Amino acid sequence: MSLDAIFNPRSIAVVGATDSPVAAPGAPAVSFNAHTQIFLYTLIDWGYPGRVYPVNTKGDEVRGLKVYRSLRDIPGPVDYVICIIPADATPGLVQDCVAKGVKGLHLYTAGFAETGLADKSALQADLVRVARSGGVRMIGPNCMGIYQPKMGMTYGPNFPRESGNVAFISQSGSYTLLLVRAAAARGVRFSKVVSYGNASDLDEIELLDYLADDPETEIIGAYLEGAKDGPGLVRVLTKAASRKPTIIIKRGSTEAGKRGASTHTGALAGDDSVWDSMLKQAGAIRVEDFEEMADLMTTFAFFPVPRGHRAVLFGVGGGAGVRASDECEAGGLILPPIPEEMRAELARTLTTAGTMLRNPVDPGHYARDWTDMMHRLDRWEDADMLLWQIAPDIEALQSDVILQYINEMRRHTLQTFSSLKKPKAVVVHAVESDIGLKALIDTRRMCAESKVAFYPSIYRAARAICRYMDYCKQRGRKAPVR
Amino acid sequence: MSLDAIFNPRSIAVVGATDSPVAAPGAPAVSFNAHTQIFLYTLIDWGYPGRVYPVNTKGDEVRGLKVYRSLRDIPGPVDYVICIIPADATPGLVQDCVAKGVKGLHLYTAGFAETGLADKSALQADLVRVARSGGVRMIGPNCMGIYQPKMGMTYGPNFPRESGNVAFISQSGSYTLLLVRAAAARGVRFSKVVSYGNASDLDEIELLDYLADDPETEIIGAYLEGAKDGPGLVRVLTKAASRKPTIIIKRGSTEAGKRGASTHTGALAGDDSVWDSMLKQAGAIRVEDFEEMADLMTTFAFFPVPRGHRAVLFGVGGGAGVRASDECEAGGLILPPIPEEMRAELARTLTTAGTMLRNPVDPGHYARDWTDMMHRLDRWEDADMLLWQIAPDIEALQSDVILQYINEMRRHTLQTFSSLKKPKAVVVHAVESDIGLKALIDTRRMCAESKVAFYPSIYRAARAICRYMDYCKQRGRKAPVR
Known part of the structure; x- marks a missing residue:
């Protein structure tokens, strides 16, 4: 059937x-x-x-x-x-x-x-x-069931009602809540999500097989705790991954994690390295956890394939710029230094003294028009992508009123930014404060509305973009999955 | 002078x-x-x-x-x-x-x-x-200057006005904004914070020397980008660390990071391993970044020294419990399995079928009184600390109204929790959604008010607690710095 x-x-x-x-x-x-x-x-x-x-x-x-x-x-x-x-x-x-x-x-x-x-x-x-x-x-038993917006079926009253092209299946109901929310907040939309718990009857093999054929699904994600039928899983994963980006979370690797997994759905966690090579062989993308999966889904949905790994990062500097550089490199991106003549050119489009223009580019805080600078960076031949970093926690003035003002500025900047030619994304420098987290929420919403890729940290942006580029290179993919 | x-x-x-x-x-x-x-x-x-x-x-x-x-x-x-x-x-x-x-x-x-x-x-x-x-x-130049609440001096209008026992110095003004906000949101209060930028005159050596003697300062933190006078720095760090917990962020280790640091304050970043052994030799605690520093400051301020590394984690289960177990172990904590008889005892204090009681302990969602369970866990001889994990993003019902209801439940639970005998902390399972981040903000505020240690992730909790325990063991410290 x-x-x-x-x-x-x-x-x-x-x-x-x-x-x-x-x-x-x-x-x-x-x-x-x-x-x-x-x-x-x-x-x-x-x-x-x-x-x-x-x-x-x-x-x-x-x-x-x-x-x-x-x-x-x-x-x-x-x-x-x-x-x-x-x-x-x-x-x-x-x-x-x-x-x-x-x-x-x-x-x-x-x-x-x-x-x-x-x-x-x-x-x-x-x-x-x-x-x-x-x-x-x-x-099931012991699961949340089906989220399928097209049919008005959901177990998350605040999940998006709009349909999309991403499917996700998981033994853990929690993971479906985590993943849908993380990805949805950034504009990703879903075709079908299934939490199937103890997998007493319907299991990951049948579901992956179905989703591989499903015309409404263009990207597949799965959270796996274990497998009763290894060869069967390899077969359907290979089928799915040959047709669509297939992204897998497989946890339960530590001793405590294995114990947790076995209590949770009665599954056998299995040896981690076996899983690793099995997933690789099947052509699936293994991710660390739901955050990385949401990052990759966002990238597949909104980020055009860049020509190379060279990024320009602009928006904030100082100690935050130092950290941002480190995170870019840790994730696999390169920040090429901006040459002398171009720095002089950029300096003319800006007005502050305390600017760093080597890359990261810090055009200075508060009330600036970055249009000229962004267009100049967009034309730079030696950069393959543009990353705009916002850092609400390093703004000295921080209040709900100021946040509204800054949101208005950001909306203004985002308009220009989203019209640029190079692949582009908005990234958030680590925030911890109340207002900082609110700014993250507001900016993320703006990006989702403008269909601009958004990442809650620069490391996560760099890691996802690089893994996406690897995947696209292997498969000869040239454009995002929209 | x-x-x-x-x-x-x-x-x-x-x-x-x-x-x-x-x-x-x-x-x-x-x-x-x-x-x-x-x-x-x-x-x-x-x-x-x-x-x-x-x-x-x-x-x-x-x-x-x-x-x-x-x-x-x-x-x-x-x-x-x-x-x-x-x-x-x-x-x-x-x-x-x-x-x-x-x-x-x-x-x-x-x-x-x-x-x-x-x-x-x-x-x-x-x-x-x-x-x-x-x-x-x-x-300075190129810095934010002094934050000293006792004197009414600040450059962060929304920094806490209350004084505390923690000092922080940084070449980077951004880092002072980041660190103060991250730590303050969790109840940490400051004696003196100095952003000294290009360090043309006043530098980290003189400041650390002063803070080591300062009777108002009991914990010292510093963000360093480089040093002009290595031996001088070792001398004052050794002096400071011999008297007070001295926590250091030293970044700028990648190529791009070094370039960023040199543009930023004109400092020489230096070789990372040299810094590492220098800081160890001085007795300072080197941390990865401001988040870990805030975690350690929170731990020093609010977490009594546990007898050992065995933790009980309760609050949510399912896939979130699997991940929580992994994060505990990655950070250095042990989750001992709860023995059969005690599980049966716990089961009697709870009412749901879908509970996991092995550790992590999942007492089930919504409208439960966990008092008996918490007291039973508090008496368990084989656990050294209690971690209460909240996970707003795995609650299926998620809205502003529900958040208020859940906040009321959390306040109720926190009252009992904060009266328990074992060292205890509240940790947040990874959240990404708007409501989840709001729940984090609200819970964090409750914890700060109740002087309960709060951590935005379980890995960060485990890492900070273990480093704190190492430090206390070396120094024979028995109680938190209040």
């Missing part, structure tokens, strides 16, 4: 939906039911095009929808079920799903094989057996 | 003060003069106890104060001068300072030796010659 039925359900039932808040002794009062908001409200709010059915043994109403006491009571067909009831009630539900002809069952419910307990693992195996024999595919 | 006269001036003149905005073509309109706000307004707003004199050839008034046309026109004595006029006007000013019996002249003004131009270097040398022969000590 193709997974199409799961990704395009005509109706969805949310079993366990209720508006009763979950109370806990000693904690502040809650006025909402988090799981119902996450799995039911989102379908309504995002305009899921099919029928939505809340199910709960207590009946009643949720968000104006009649609550059915059982899946079997629902009058029409149900293609997809989201399960948020406790583990001990799931055997009955799986039988109901079979009886109802459900195509896909997403078990958010935890308390199965991941506990490491024999009886819980047996319970999971039972569910799989019954579901499979009845033609029901299972996602 | 002791530097006391510079740190305790009875009156300060700000030369170049004006309310006229500095306009730049093409940039959005400015309605303020940044330099005057930074160097004059702050003295008034922070209640500097001596007389304040604005000086400007144009005369007029600033913030209700009469503006003198020349330093010589000021009726009373002037101990300290802050210079924000252009470089070509500085020779006249230095002569005025000598004539007026000024003790310290801080030249914010840039455009001297750091330009690498012979005539500008000569100009700087001339200023030093005239100042020295006239008994005027110079700070």
